[in-house]
Amino acid sequence: GQQVMQIPQYQHVQEGEDFTTYCNSSTTLSNIQWYKQRPGGHPVFLIQLVKSGEVKKQKRLTFQFGEAKKNSSLHITATQTTDVGTYFCLLYNQGGKLIFGQGTELSVKP
Amino acid sequence: ETGVTQTPRHLVMGMTNKKSLKCEQHLGHNAMYWYKQSAKKPLELMFVYSLEERVENNSVPSRFSPECPNSSHLFLHLHTLQPEDSALYLCASSQGTGPLDEQYFGPGTRLTVT
Numbered sequence: 001g002q003q004v005m006q007i008p009q010y011q012h013v014q015e016g017e018d019f020t021t022y023c024n025s026s027t028t029l030s031n032i033q034w035y036k037q038r039p040g041g042h043p044v045f046l047i048q049l050v051k052s053g054e055v056k057k058q059k060r061l062t063f064q065f066g067e068a069k070k071n072s073s074l075h076i077t078a079t080q081t082t083d084v085g086t087y088f089c090l091l092y093n094q095g096g097k098l099i100f101g102q103g104t105e106l107s108v109k110p
Numbered sequence: 111e112t113g114v115t116q117t118p119r120h121l122v123m124g125m126t127n128k129k130s131l132k133c134e135q136h137l138g139h140n141a142m143y144w145y146k147q148s149a150k151k152p153l154e155l156m157f158v159y160s161l162e163e164r165v166e167n168n169s170v171p172s173r174f175s176p177e178c179p180n181s182s183h184l185f186l187h188l189h190t191l192q193p194e195d196s197a198l199y200l201c202a203s204s205q206g207t208g209p210l211d212e213q214y215f216g217p218g219t220r221l222t223v224t
Contacts, residue, residue, distance in 0.1 A: 030209045042200060042215040043153070050210070088152065092209035098166075102152045 004091055006101030014109050019076040021104035023089035032072045033090040034063060079108045113137045114216035116201050122222045131186040131219045133201030141207045142184040144176060145200040160207045191223045
């Protein structure tokens with residue numbers, strides 16, 4: 001069956017350091033979405049990737065979709081305290097089944 | 111953001127109580143979802159409704175009973191819950207249930223079962 005692994009589970013960084021979270025699937029994906037959930041908040045949509053090898057940027061955030069459409073990454077350059085939260089991927093496999101990644105909790109030390 | 115609202119925001123109930131969670135979306139979407147988010151666990155999809163019809167039910171215990179009277183409202187009826195059901199219950203909506211539809215989440219109901 002569909003396996004999805006999001007790593008790391010936790011990441012503690014010093015403000016100004018970079019951060020990357022990865023989402024890996026055992027099967028080919030139709031697309032992938034990324035969400036952010038601030039502490040005490042609810043998930044908020046960030047971006048969607050559809051095409052093989054796609055790269056999208058939002059200010060200091062860079063999102064990539066692997067060539068084989070089995071993995072994706074979210075990279076934050078020069079983290080700020082406002083980046084704190086849990087980032088998780090939402091996958092739809094080829095059968096259209098919705099699957100969430102386990103999430104990566106980011107903490108940023110000022 | 112007020113696109114998706116949930117009430118109550120906090121709920122404490124005993125194991126013999128019956129309560130209901132309410133969700134309302136003001137976005138004109140056709141699909142609505144219930145999720146459970148327990149501490150240190152990923153989001154668990156519970157139910158999906160599309161145009162008021164249940165299209166997905168992920169092996170959720172019968173003590174959770176969803177109701178979708180129209181495309182703007184979604185309820186989760188709770189009865190004889192267990193302490194392990196304590197969690198954040200999130201409602202979401204999307205334009206459709208397709209893979210490209212982004213989801214808009216409500217603020218959640220923090221449920222504690224005593």
